[in-house]
Amino acid sequence: MDRTTPTVTAPRRLPASLCPHTPTCPSADSPDREAAHTVAAHPEQGWSLLCNGVLLFEDTGELLPDGKVIAPHRPLVVAA
């Protein structure tokens, strides 16, 4: 068994087979996942789909491809 898989702490990138962009987008488990290109935007529904499969909501919440939910991390501006 090859046990050389490193503990990854650095930002990860999608393989070129999954991402047509240059440079390739960060993977969904990378800290900079929001930097991935938007491949589908639905502002009227308040979300956009990033190249790495992350659903990014307009309140900055995120839904990762593995089902994990990231809570919104920017304060909402509530219109009076």
Ligand SMILES: [Zn+2]
């Ligand atoms: Zn991409």
